[in-house]
Every structure is written in C-alpha cells, then in structure tokens.
Amino acid sequence: MPERGKGAWLAQYGLTPSDLAGFTVVVAAYKGGVGKTFLAYEMAYLLGAVLLDLDWDKGNASGAWGYREEQRVNRPLLDALETGRVPRPLAGGPWRPDLVPCAKEFGHNQPSAERMTKTIERWTAQWGQELQCPVVIDTHPGGTPSTFAAVAAGNLVLTPAVLRERDMAATEDMLEELKSYPLLIVPNMVPLSPPERYITRLEHAAGRAQAPIGPEISEYKWLGGRTRRMAVTATDPVPKRASSLVSELHKLGETVVGYARAA
Numbered sequence: 001m002p003e004r005g006k007g008a009w010l011a012q013y014g015l016t017p018s019d020l021a022g023f024t025v026v027v028a029a030y031k032g033g034v035g036k037t038f039l040a041y042e043m044a045y046l047l048g049a050v051l052l053d054l055d056w057d058k059g060n061a062s063g064a065w066g067y068r069e070e071q072r073v074n075r076p077l078l079d080a081l082e083t084g085r086v087p088r089p090l091a092g093g094p095w096r097p098d099l100v101p102c103a104k105e106f107g108h109n110q111p112s113a114e115r116m117t118k119t120i121e122r123w124t125a126q127w128g129q130e131l132q133c134p135v136v137i138d139t140h141p142g143g144t145p146s147t148f149a150a151v152a153a154g155n156l157v158l159t160p161a162v163l164r165e166r167d168m169a170a171t172e173d174m175l176e177e178l179k180s181y182p183l184l185i186v187p188n189m190v191p192l193s194p195p196e197r198y199i200t201r202l203e204h205a206a207g208r209a210q211a212p213i214g215p216e217i218s219e220y221k222w223l224g225g226r227t228r229r230m231a232v233t234a235t236d237p238v239p240k241r242a243s244s245l246v247s248e249l250h251k252l253g254e255t256v257v258g259y260a261r262a263a
C-alpha cells in the first residue's frame, strides 16, 4: 500500500481497501444539487473504491473525473449491460478514484430496478473479489429505477441533506419512503449558523425513519467554482482554505469505515 494516493488514508486504521472489499456505499438523494457527486467522489478516493457513476446528466462524477464520452469508442456501462459482462473500471491513477463512467443514453436505457439491483450486486461482488476494493455509487436525483436499484444494493446509503426549505421537504419524503434501507444522513453545505427550525425538522424526520445523522460538512462557497479533477482529499499539501473541509471529509470517511468494519 503506497503511503500516498487513493486508499492510503485507510492505513491509519490499519486497513487497506482490500479489507473493505465488496462493501458498497451509495450516495443518493431525491433532490438535485445537494452534494451527492462531491461526497461520492471524495469517499471513493478515501476508501480506494471503484466509483460507479449512475448519473447520466451533465455535472456528473464522470465529467468531474475528466471522462469525455464523445472522445471514447466504448461505453463501459451500456456495453456491460448489453453483454452481461462486468465493466472494467478506468484507472484513475493516484489522485482520482477508478471509475465506471456513465453514458448519456443510460437515462433512456435503464433496466428495471429489480434487474439493475441484481446486476449491481453481481458487479460489486466481482470487483470485491478481483479488484479487492469497496465500491461507491453516485446516483441520479431520486425517482429513477437505477437510483432505487443502487439504494437496494447498497450496504450503506449516504443521504446528503441541505438545511434549506426546498431541500428539507425532499429529505423528509426520502427518509419516509426509503426508511427500510441503511440510510446515513449527511448534513451538507451547513452554514455557520443554520436556522434552528431546519435542524429540528431534520432530527424529527431522522427519528421517524430511525436513520442516524452522521458528521456534517460545512458550506464552502469556493467549492462551486472548483474545476480540478483531483479529489479535495487528495491534495497534498492541503491548501489552507481546504483544511477544515478535508478534516470534515475524514470524519465522514471514518464513520463509513466504522460501518464497513461492522458489516
């Protein structure tokens, strides 16, 4: 295990990605723009996981990674679904996760949720065996078969929750509908002094769903303008403005590792 690079962060817990092989973390939310892709990318990097991108829209993890579909001949996700083979992730090198990119056409070419759940389970099991690593899945905003499939196939479902009126209702709906799954709520983009009424609402919704609330990630306005492909947690040295973000992401990663070890 290299001292730096993806998955190296696990070494402080005496772990390597192979100790988490097959463990599947899904990042899902009903609402768009709440930080799913950002959290999926960073968690995949920290865990040394394969990042499976199931979001076909612009601004997806594949785009952040630097994947340009129009420059490629193969469409790993669609080809795998057509042939029944297990997709081989693209190597991300030391500073980006390995990636199974999404294709624009996936939106119109999704299997049913039931079939996709079985497919994802087959893939994650095979990656666990062959590549000896965990899997992180980024999803399209809720209500689409592939998102429900990923949620059903996940060992842990991270649900970013933004404490804003329009996001709150979506979080409440999701917690109610998906409460039978292993959800972990991750308050994201938390302002310095979040309105108390939203915290109370989130706690109530979490309580009703018996879903734990995990470590929160504060709001970092500069993140929106970031164009680098490298994971924030891969930067070395960590720029001053990113240091508290990196430590918050490490805390979240530590919580995820706790679930993976218990599994």
Ligand SMILES: Nc1ncnc2c1ncn2[C@@H]1O[C@H](COP(=O)(O)OP(=O)(O)OP(=O)(O)O)[C@@H](O)[C@H]1O
Binding pocket: 031, 032, 033, 034, 035, 036, 037, 038, 039, 055, 059, 060, 139, 140, 141, 188, 189, 190, 217, 218, 219, 220, 221, 222, 223, 224, 225
């Ligand atoms: N904690 C944060 N503070 C500030 N900005 C953030 C934070 N987390 C994510 N962002 C930014 O918010 C924007 C939306 O994030 P992201 O693309 O990850 O959301 P998403 O839920 O995947 O959206 P979509 O539903 O469109 O896929 C991005 O510009 C991202 O960098």
Ligand SMILES: [Mg+2]
Binding pocket: 036, 037, 038, 055, 059, 060, 061, 139
């Ligand atoms: Mg996204």
